[in-house]
Amino acid sequence: MNTSFLKKLDLHKKNEGTWTGLKSYKSEAFIESHSPVDGNLIGSVSVTSKKDYEKVISKAGKAFVEWRKIPAPKRGEIVRQYGDELRKYKEPLGQLVSYEMGKSLQEGLGEVQEMIDICDFAVGLSRQLYGLSMHSERPNHRMYEQWHPLGIVGIISAFNFPVAVWSWNAMIAIVCGNVCIWKASEKAPLCAVACQNILHKVLKANKVPEGVSCIITGDYKVGEWLTRDRRVPLISATGSTQMGKIVGAAVAERLGRSLLELGGNNAIIVTPSADFNLVLTGALFGAVGTCGQRCTSTRRLIVHEDMYDEVKAKLTKAYGQLKIGNPLDSKNHVGPLIDKMAVNNYLNALAAAEEQGAVFLVEGGVLNGKNFKSGCYVKPCIIEAKNEMPIVQHETFAPILYLLKYKGSIENAIAIQNDVPQGLSSAIMTTNLREAEQFLSCAGSDCGIANVNIGTSGAEIGGAFGGEKETGGGRESGSDSWKAYMRRQTNTINYSTTLPLAQGIKFDL
Numbered sequence: 001m002n003t004s005f006l007k008k009l010d011l012h013k014k015n016e017g018t019w020t021g022l023k024s025y026k027s028e029a030f031i032e033s034h035s036p037v038d039g040n041l042i043g044s045v046s047v048t049s050k051k052d053y054e055k056v057i058s059k060a061g062k063a064f065v066e067w068r069k070i071p072a073p074k075r076g077e078i079v080r081q082y083g084d085e086l087r088k089y090k091e092p093l094g095q096l097v098s099y100e101m102g103k104s105l106q107e108g109l110g111e112v113q114e115m116i117d118i119c120d121f122a123v124g125l126s127r128q129l130y131g132l133s134m135h136s137e138r139p140n141h142r143m144y145e146q147w148h149p150l151g152i153v154g155i156i157s158a159f160n161f162p163v164a165v166w167s168w169n170a171m172i173a174i175v176c177g178n179v180c181i182w183k184a185s186e187k188a189p190l191c192a193v194a195c196q197n198i199l200h201k202v203l204k205a206n207k208v209p210e211g212v213s214c215i216i217t218g219d220y221k222v223g224e225w226l227t228r229d230r231r232v233p234l235i236s237a238t239g240s241t242q243m244g245k246i247v248g249a250a251v252a253e254r255l256g257r258s259l260l261e262l263g264g265n266n267a268i269i270v271t272p273s274a275d276f277n278l279v280l281t282g283a284l285f286g287a288v289g290t291c292g293q294r295c296t297s298t299r300r301l302i303v304h305e306d307m308y309d310e311v312k313a314k315l316t317k318a319y320g321q322l323k324i325g326n327p328l329d330s331k332n333h334v335g336p337l338i339d340k341m342a343v344n345n346y347l348n349a350l351a352a353a354e355e356q357g358a359v360f361l362v363e364g365g366v367l368n369g370k371n372f373k374s375g376c377y378v379k380p381c382i383i384e385a386k387n388e389m390p391i392v393q394h395e396t397f398a399p400i401l402y403l404l405k406y407k408g409s410i411e412n413a414i415a416i417q418n419d420v421p422q423g424l425s426s427a428i429m430t431t432n433l434r435e436a437e438q439f440l441s442c443a444g445s446d447c448g449i450a451n452v453n454i455g456t457s458g459a460e461i462g463g464a465f466g467g468e469k470e471t472g473g474g475r476e477s478g479s480d481s482w483k484a485y486m487r488r489q490t491n492t493i494n495y496s497t498t499l500p501l502a503q504g505i506k507f508d509l
Contacts, residue, residue: 001038001328003099005092009194015045027052031217033190036102036336037326039374045189048216053225059211060152060179061231066209068149068177075175076126081202082171083119086112089198093163093191095328100188101162102336102376103290104327115167115195117461118477122171125482129176140496147486149177150257154226156237156247159338160293160397162188163195165261168461168477169236170213173485181232182215183223187338192217223247230254234485237261238295241395241422241470248472259484260472261465263395264424266447266456267300267417269439270307271410274429275453279311282427282455283401284318288334288380289457292399293342295471296425296449296457299395300387302404302413312361312403315382319362322380325371336376337398346378346398352391353400359384361403387416395422410435418446424467425449425456448475 014030027046035042048056067075086093090112098108131146153173157166162185170180184192192215199213216222227235227250236259237247244262251258268286270279286298303311327335337343343366350364364381380399385392392402406413410430417426426447428439436452438444448467449459459465464479466472475481501507 001040001099003042005095005099006043008092009089009096010197011043011096011190011194015043015190015193031186031189033100033188034374035099036338036374036376037099037328039376042100043190045193045217047218048222050225053216053222056181056211056214056216057152057229057231060181060214061211063209063211064149064151064179067179067212070177072126072129072175072177075177076123078202078206078208079119079126079171079175080123081206082199083116083123085198085202086116086119090116093194093198096194097163097188097191098327098335100190101159102327102338103160103293104332104335105330107290108327111161111164114164114461118164118167118171121461121478122175125172126175129482129486131488136492138494138500140494142493142495143490145488145490147176147483147488150233150485150487151178152232153178153180153485154183154229154232154235155180156183156223156226156235156239157185157192158239158295159185159187160290160295161238162191165238165476166192166195168465169259169485172477172482174212176482176485178234178485179212180214181226182213183226184215184217186217186219189217224250227251228254230256233257234259236474236476236484241472244470244472257484259474259476261295261467261474261476262470262472263422264295264297264456264467264471265299265393265395265420265422266296266425267302267427268298268456269406269410269413269417269426269428269430270301270303270311271413271428271430271432271435272304272306273431273435274307275431276310276314278453279429280314280318282429283315286427286455286457287401288322288399291334291337291378292380293338293397294457296459297397297399298401298427298456300392300402300404300417302387302406302416304413305405305407308405312384315403316361319380319382324367324377324379334380334399336372336374337378338376340375342397343376343378345396346400349391349394349396349398349400350381353383353385353389356385356389356391358386358389358391358402364400387419393420410438414439414444421470422467423447423469424471425451425459427451427454427456429453447471
């Protein structure tokens, strides 16, 4: 395996000093990062101790005092420069994402492109942090609102998007005047170090206060320091619903803010008028892209009985053409799962489906041999099931697609789609305008994302990203998501010579 991209990203066998990116320290513990592609050791990253965590918080707090005073457009200019650096490093960083996480190279490059895109978005946003002006009911008074930065923003990211989701949060938070502490997934720590190395160059060149962007590394215990810390007013966490409930409770206990982007159990509805080419493309990529390890991966395909047999036959045939292997080889469609724990979860889901009476249309299993020596490669599978089965109600982060049949009207399909605890992404394949509009109406999909004639997987940075129910209710990236990273202040100015009081109260002064 050619890993020359590691040198281009200034990554070495041991990466120390990751807590600010500007000064190093000597660590006693390291996390080793092994690639799910071939099982090889990529490198190791120092684990943040409690003592070093306190240094991070102190540095970030001091940096915030200075950073918030810098005009937002100037903060945007620094983000613009970071976007330009990402353009230079897109190829090696995309290769690292692919190699450390296991997604296809095109998906890895696409993830870096999302970082570039959010930088562009944030640059424009730096001149659009608008507040409102309101008419006062009192004469010679003016009312308006403005938005101020919160302070330290804690970002907890997941392994499946090891760079993009951080950037969605960090670039917006930074132009808003906040400073960021990033707790990256311990399953893809080198991606975080690489991003910090690139950003460090930009911050240093602009003489930005040390601590505007920091990373901390370790397991869930390090994340707990962040979520329980009253000095961190906002925690943005991406991960499983189980993790989100723990984070949300910890942050709520101290009356902090949390922005949660959690699990999905996403469905595509296929109606009788659907375009078959769109169905097959959307369902196939949605289910097997990133080896089913996207929060927006298609888990359920809800097909009308009139189309069911044809969809089943064509999709089963399409699965037979999938190529599984090294994700850095552009000929392969599917790479590995992140690790052997994920493989066990996959196998447990298959066993549960069989026990609950599901029928396997495309068999699953673990792949072995010299091309799959990491033990993390599995077969994407299709399972005929019923929506009420416990395993269908559960999100399994793996390439398992449940095929479900519906009868009658579109209302029945929507009811099936909504009848799961999660509410992230959804889609309908139809050429019927009425069905499309009904799906998007208040009586339609209950998800944060609802698409027509595209799949569930993927999102553009211009729109707010997130979902409802057990997906957490948070929104990241575009639209007016920036408001989550700021505090609103209402201001009233009296430019008269009197001070009118409420309800006509007067003092004899």
